Amino acid sequence: MKAVVFTNSPKRVQKVQFLASRGTHQLEIRTLSELKDALPSLEVAPLVYLDVKGLSEQEHARLLSVIAANPRVRFCVLDPADEIADVASVFHAGAVDYIGKGIASTKATAKRRGATLAYAKRISVGSDASSPSEVPLDVQAAVSDGWAEIQPGQEHSFAFLFIEVDEAEELKKRHEPENLAAAMATFREFIERIVAQHGGRPWMWSRFGGLVLFPLHEPTPFAPICGLRILLSSVFYDVEESLLPGRLSFRMALSVGSTVYHDGHTGRIVSDAVNSIFHLGRRFTRPGQFLLTADAHDLVPLQLRGFLQPAGTYEGRRIHRMLRPSSATGMREAGSAWAG
Amino acid sequence: MKVNSRIASLFVSALSQSMPVELMQKVVRKVIPNYDVYERSGFPAAIPMPRADAARHIFKDIAREGFLVKFVEVLIEVSTQGYMSREVRIPLLPRIIAEMEDQGYRYSAAKGIFVEAGEHERTMGWGTLREGHTYEFALLCVDVVGNSEIVRRYPRSQVAEAFASVRGMITRQVEKRDGRIWEWEGDGGLAAFYFLDKTIQATLCGMEIVNELFVYNLLGRTLPEPVRVRLAVHAGPCRFLMSAKESAGETIRRAELLESRYTHPGCLTVSPGVFTDLGSKLAPLFTAVPGPDNSPIYSYALEWEKK
Numbered sequence: 001m002k003a004v005v006f007t008n009s010p011k012r013v014q015k016v017q018f019l020a021s022r023g024t025h026q027l028e029i030r031t032l033s034e035l036k037d038a039l040p041s042l043e044v045a046p047l048v049y050l051d052v053k054g055l056s057e058q059e060h061a062r063l064l065s066v067i068a069a070n071p072r073v074r075f076c077v078l079d080p081a082d083e084i085a086d087v088a089s090v091f092h093a094g095a096v097d098y099i100g101k102g103i104a105s106t107k108a109t110a111k112r113r114g115a116t117l118a119y120a121k122r123i124s125v126g127s128d129a130s131s132p133s134e135v136p137l138d139v140q141a142a143v144s145d146g147w148a149e150i151q152p153g154q155e156h157s158f159a160f161l162f163i164e165v166d167e168a169e170e171l172k173k174r175h176e177p178e179n180l181a182a183a184m185a186t187f188r189e190f191i192e193r194i195v196a197q198h199g200g201r202p203w204m205w206s207r208f209g210g211l212v213l214f215p216l217h218e219p220t221p222f223a224p225i226c227g228l229r230i231l232l233s234s235v236f237y238d239v240e241e242s243l244l245p246g247r248l249s250f251r252m253a254l255s256v257g258s259t260v261y262h263d264g265h266t267g268r269i270v271s272d273a274v275n276s277i278f279h280l281g282r283r284f285t286r287p288g289q290f291l292l293t294a295d296a297h298d299l300v301p302l303q304l305r306g307f308l309q310p311a312g313t314y315e316g317r318r319i320h321r322m323l324r325p326s327s328a329t330g331m332r333e334a335g336s337a338w339a340g
Numbered sequence: 341m342k343v344n345s346r347i348a349s350l351f352v353s354a355l356s357q358s359m360p361v362e363l364m365q366k367v368v369r370k371v372i373p374n375y376d377v378y379e380r381s382g383f384p385a386a387i388p389m390p391r392a393d394a395a396r397h398i399f400k401d402i403a404r405e406g407f408l409v410k411f412v413e414v415l416i417e418v419s420t421q422g423y424m425s426r427e428v429r430i431p432l433l434p435r436i437i438a439e440m441e442d443q444g445y446r447y448s449a450a451k452g453i454f455v456e457a458g459e460h461e462r463t464m465g466w467g468t469l470r471e472g473h474t475y476e477f478a479l480l481c482v483d484v485v486g487n488s489e490i491v492r493r494y495p496r497s498q499v500a501e502a503f504a505s506v507r508g509m510i511t512r513q514v515e516k517r518d519g520r521i522w523e524w525e526g527d528g529g530l531a532a533f534y535f536l537d538k539t540i541q542a543t544l545c546g547m548e549i550v551n552e553l554f555v556y557n558l559l560g561r562t563l564p565e566p567v568r569v570r571l572a573v574h575a576g577p578c579r580f581l582m583s584a585k586e587s588a589g590e591t592i593r594r595a596e597l598l599e600s601r602y603t604h605p606g607c608l609t610v611s612p613g614v615f616t617d618l619g620s621k622l623a624p625l626f627t628a629v630p631g632p633d634n635s636p637i638y639s640y641a642l643e644w645e646k647k
Contacts, residue, residue, distance in 0.1 A: 225555075225559065228555070229555070232551045232554075232555070232642075233551075235547070235621070235622075235625065236544060236547075236548065238621050239540070239544060239619075239621050239622055240544070246621075247621060301558075301559055303558045303559055304558060304559070307644065309647050323644045323645050323647065324644070324645050325551075325642055325643070325644055326625060326641075326642065326643040326644070326645075
């Protein structure tokens with residue numbers, strides 16, 4: 001995800017380790033005098049950093065209020081000399097991160113950026129839901145190079161989407177092994193195609209399902225939208241691709257967490273987040289359901305939250321369930337197509 | 341399709357090397373009924389015509405009458421299935437197909453015909469239909485609900501942008517299923533599906549438009565209010581002309597009637613003939629509603645379970 005830094009000293013900012021570690025293609029540096037005019041064109045998602053070094057308290061407060069007047073801009077304060085006495089004041093002004101002296105001299109990790117975006121998401125709850133959406137219709141065009149930042153062997157934040165076919169034992173009884181294997185291969189292809197369009201990748205996958213990863217530092221939370229699209233598309237899979245005679249039922253669960261990422265060779269991975277999503281998917285999610293943890297719920301665009309409802313708690317976490325469309329249940333049910 | 345000397349030479353060699361004149365005529369008659377190469381060429385019927393001469397005459401006639409693509413499709417059929425239980429080998433056929441692919445055609449084995457291969461070279465008629473001829477189509481009629489009110493209520497540029505997005509989405513859905521937008525005017529249009537399973541493809545396309553429009557209205561719309569459409573699918577014979585307006589026959593009128601008078605906003609309706617094709621996975625998603633002359637038609641809407 002691209003970041004734009006507004007500063008009085010572009011040369012100095014280029015050397016700030018926290019920003020430099022993003023790579024030049026991920027960083028745009030502009031002067032403070034450009035701030036007001038540039039903001040409207042930045043409203044579709046880059047993270048904005050305001051460099052306050054050398055500014056008076058009144059001046060940086062004024063600039064923060066200029067940025068905050070653009071509610072769709074997510075901004076952070078860069079304070080490389082620890083000049084701000086009351087750090088909380090930047091959050092009160094609407095900032096989503098504060099980069100003080102200690103952090104500025106370290107590398108920006110994906111985990112940190114993920115946490116920043118998750119926080120930005122949380123504080124945006126309650127904003128005007130009727131405002132135009134940031135979520136583009138053509139998500140493929142908006143999926144950034146999030147995977148380029150994922151380094152094997154390092155810990156990263158992800159949205160974890162668990163998907164598994166229901167009643168696998170029953171299917172095994174009813175179908176010849178090779179026929180069932182071919183049928184499950186088409187199911188995997190269906191899932192792979194949709195998750196790829198939303199920036200996700202199957203990671204741990206066995207015969208009847210597995211786990212899909214979405215890098216969490218994407219500018220737009222595609223994982224819940226991906227789950228919605230899988231629900232809406234299941235009827236087309238059943239009619240056009242499935243090798244099984246009836247509708248194929250499957251369940252999904254979405255959570256947020258971090259894990260050390262490995263390409264393949266996932267057998268030795270020890271991760272609470274991975275264990276937890278498998279537990280949620282296998283032990284708590286009922287056939288056909290799509291459940292989301294509270295963290296994953298925070299990723300859901302406001303407009304989509306009307307389609308979620310509380311579904312109890314699991315391992316101390318609040319769980320939400322996405323309502324199912326008629327095309328996913330295989331029959332028409334009473335209800336309105338419109339939440340508004 | 342462009343006819344050049346290389347294709348002509350290949351064609352003549354392929355025919356003359358693979359079948360006698362009598363069989364050539366029988367194969368040509370699958371494209372041009374009652375074709376008689378002797379009569380057309382003026383060659384005395386009492387004397388056996390040399391294969392190469394017959395092949396040259398046939399090629400000229402086929403090319404002149406615009407049946408070249410169709411004839412190659414027939415040759416593929418004959419070489420793969422034989423003719424009246426007789427095996428027919430046409431060794432040069434792959435080279436003819438390669439020539440056609442160079443010209444932007446792709447042979448669809450599933451459909452048994454050539455289609456345009458280029459993503460950006462789509463024309464109504466899929467490159468193979470002939471104007472003025474009658475074909476069986478499945479038609480999908482689309483109309484934006486309350487278009488006039490939307491135009492009055494919002495700035496022209498905003499409305500144009502929204503309608504362009506919706507049209508773009510509809511076009512993608514139609515072409516994804518090998519359909520074509522046959523006619524589009526401002527707030528609605530007509531799409532045609534021609535290939536195998538055309539009624540299923542048109543219906544799935546309509547359902548997917550309903551679903552995608554839901555996602556668009558929820559997450560991507562640019563107007564303050566949702567854009568809603570009415571969709572209807574009907575199938576039947578249509579005289580094919582590049583302009584659907586000029587084609588206007590009973591099948592098109594029926595599709596437009598279903599959409600405009602019998603379809604609720606946000607819904608897709610299909611005629612009884614289309615419904616019978618849907619099968620056990622799709623049919624339960626449709627509900628019978630009153631249609632023309634008190635006969636039932638079938639309606640799909642994206643509905644959600646109640647909270």
